[in-house]
Amino acid sequence: xxxxxxxxxxxRSSAHAPHGTLERLAHGVTVWAGSSLAFAxxxxxxxxxxxxxxxxxxxxxxxxxxxTGTTIVTFLMVFLIQRGQNKDAAAIHLKLxxxxxxxxxxxxxxxxxxxxxxAEVETxxxxxxxxxxxxxxxxxxxxxxxxxxxxxxxxxKQQRQRRG
Numbered sequence: 576x577x578x579x580x581x582x583x584x585x586x587r588s589s590a591h592a593p594h595g596t597l598e599r600l601a602h603g604v605t606v607w608a609g610s611s612l613a614f615a616x617x618x619x620x621x622x623x624x625x626x627x628x629x630x631x632x633x634x635x636x637x638x639x640x641x642x643t644g645t646t647i648v649t650f651l652m653v654f655l656i657q658r659g660q661n662k663d664a665a666a667i668h669l670k671l672x673x674x675x676x677x678x679x680x681x682x683x684x685x686x687x688x689x690x691x692x693x694a695e696v697e698t699x700x701x702x703x704x705x706x707x708x709x710x711x712x713x714x715x716x717x718x719x720x721x722x723x724x725x726x727x728x729x730x731x732k733q734q735r736q737r738r739g
Contacts, residue, residue, distance in 0.1 A: 605655050620644075682723060 607613055624641050631637040672686045688699065 601655055601658055605659050608652065608655065 621641075624637075628637060668687075668689055675681045675683065675685050684699075688696065691699070
């Protein structure tokens with residue numbers, strides 16, 4: 576597609592394109608590190624190191640080479656793996672938030688539930704355990720219950736206890 580002078584570039588989808596030099600580098604290394612070529616290269620380095628052992632008399636320097644190399648690679652890969660997991664987790668949370676927001680009858684309290692404290696998450700977990708017990712007791716697996724329904728039942732029980 577030809578552009579006239581001064582015409583804007585056509586918009587390219589950036590759905591999978593990382594932005595920024597460091598992000599592009601990290602993304603590229605992450606993709607490459609998970610490839611068969613990277614595995615073959617790592618295996619080749621180990622084989623070369625093992626074969627050169629007798630040449631260097633299995634010296635401390637010979638051992639230091641592999642120890643230092645693997646330590647550096649491991650140190651850097653920990654951060655690349657964590658970066659990838661953080662990005663994946665954020666994307667999954669956004670997708671789940673969209674599903675919760677879109678479903679009629681779903682509890683909007685669950686949007687961004689990952690930002691709650693551990694105690695708040697445990698409270699919600701308790702509500703869902705109660706809902707699971709209700710579904711098991713009633714043997715109605717297709718009926719939907721919400722946290723709000725569980726809380727309403729809980730409030731009714733508390734009112735009865737206060738009166739009784």
